[in-house]
Amino acid sequence: MFIVYGRRTARIKKYKNDTQSCPNCNFFGVNIKVYRDYYHLFFLPIIPVGINTSKIYCNNCKRQIRSNSIETEYEGKARAPIYLYTGILLILSLILFAILNNLENQKENIKFVENPIEGDVYRIVKKEGNSTFYYFLRINEVSDDTVYSYHSSLMYNQFTDKLSDNDFFDQSEYFIFTKADLKEMLDKGEIQSIKRNYKENTGFNRVK
Ligand SMILES: [Zn+2]
Numbered sequence: 001m002f003i004v005y006g007r008r009t010a011r012i013k014k015y016k017n018d019t020q021s022c023p024n025c026n027f028f029g030v031n032i033k034v035y036r037d038y039y040h041l042f043f044l045p046i047i048p049v050g051i052n053t054s055k056i057y058c059n060n061c062k063r064q065i066r067s068n069s070i071e072t073e074y075e076g077k078a079r080a081p082i083y084l085y086t087g088i089l090l091i092l093s094l095i096l097f098a099i100l101n102n103l104e105n106q107k108e109n110i111k112f113v114e115n116p117i118e119g120d121v122y123r124i125v126k127k128e129g130n131s132t133f134y135y136f137l138r139i140n141e142v143s144d145d146t147v148y149s150y151h152s153s154l155m156y157n158q159f160t161d162k163l164s165d166n167d168f169f170d171q172s173e174y175f176i177f178t179k180a181d182l183k184e185m186l187d188k189g190e191i192q193s194i195k196r197n198y199k200e201n202t203g204f205n206r207v208k
Contacts, residue, residue: 005041007049012036013078016059020070027060032070034078039087046087048080105193112194113182116142121195121204122149123161124185133157134192138169138204147177150207161193163203171207 015032022030034054039046052075056065082089112120120139125132136152150169177185185191198204 003041004043005039007037008040008043009035009037010045010081010084012052012081012084013074015074015077017070020056020067022058022060022063022065024063024065025058025061027058029059030065030070031057031059032074033057034074036078036080036084038080038084041087044086045084048084051075052078052080054078109186109191109194110183112196113186113191114179116147116179116182117196118142119196119204121198121202122182123192123195124190125192126190131157134159136163136169136204137175138207140171140174140207145178145180147179147182149175149177151175162201163206165203167203168206168208169204 011033013034015034016029017032018029020030021028032054033056034052036048036052037050038048054071054075056067056070057063058065116139118139118141122137122139123134124137125134134156135154137149138152139147139149141148150171151173152163152167153170154164154167156164182191195202195204
């Protein structure tokens, strides 16, 4: 993809000063324009960069005037407007959204392990040495504190959120947990996700 990015300059403030005279035409009244560079991505401002700069113009003859003291005064006064931070604010809100979403998921998962029902599907992650693999458990029956589940017939060595077409839950063998076991597995991060009310194309209803 062709990415357009780089550094541009924005005029962030314009001031009027009528007590300042022009050395060229002696007219009292100048404009001070303050500028700031910013990084952009596809012309969307990401974040301001560098320091403010400024230019002073006579309001009468329009010529540029040099004055370090005035330039410094107004450069110090002008704040970069919020829109120059658009990109960074967007990124921060996405991160915040992800965190809140994750908290919400985690809360829901706690409810699910405390109250498992038939059909719940857990994605389990296991790490052994340098390798990570995944499999699924499908709750088949809950009796008081005991939870009976079926194991997916396959293990996956990469992340997936559905069964592959040739996979199914194998009902020849039960995997038995207590609710406390499930809570512990969730706390340890072994239970990565819990699905209830999933779609048919996940394959989570295939039990053989
Ligand atoms: Zn002038």
